[in-house]
Amino acid sequence: MLRIGELARKAGVSTRSLRYYEEQGLLDSERTSGGQRLYEEEAVERVRFYQDLYAAGLPSRRIVELLPCIDRGHTDAQQRRMLHAERARVQEKIDRLRVAMSRLDEIIAVTADHP
Known part of the structure; x- marks a missing residue:
């Protein structure tokens, strides 16, 4: 079992984020008799x-909707539509980022001879 600070360090997030995940129903913890949060290593x-998922732009409410798909390993038709829509949105974001990166590469190449 991990204490909140240990989980935060291992996962690379703040303890505040972990508390938020709990509030949103994304993360479960057990409590010690002293009220400290304890998490499974899988957390x-x-x-x-x-x-x-947050970095890809999914809000916590959408992630909560995904939990049954993750935990049970299957989806219904509505969940599949949502997953495909989110995937398409993420792909569009990736495509825009690739264009931006290409433009930055062009600027770098053009200005490489001009320090």
């Missing part, structure tokens, strides 16, 4: 996964 990967 590290789960938190990292949430961070990836």
Whole structure:
């Protein structure tokens, strides 16, 4: 079992983020008799996964909707539509980032001879 500070350090997030994840229903903890939060070791990967989804632009409410798909390993038609829509949105974001990166590369190449 991990204490909140240990989980935060291992997952690369703040303790505040972990408390928020709990409030949103994304993370479970047990409490010691002194009220300290304890987490299973698997919570590290789960938190990292949430961070990836947040970085891709998914809000916590959407991640909560994904939990049954993750935990049970299957989806219904509505969940599949949502997953495909989110994937398309993420792909569009990736495409825009690639264009931006290409433009930055062009600027770097053009200005390489001019310090």
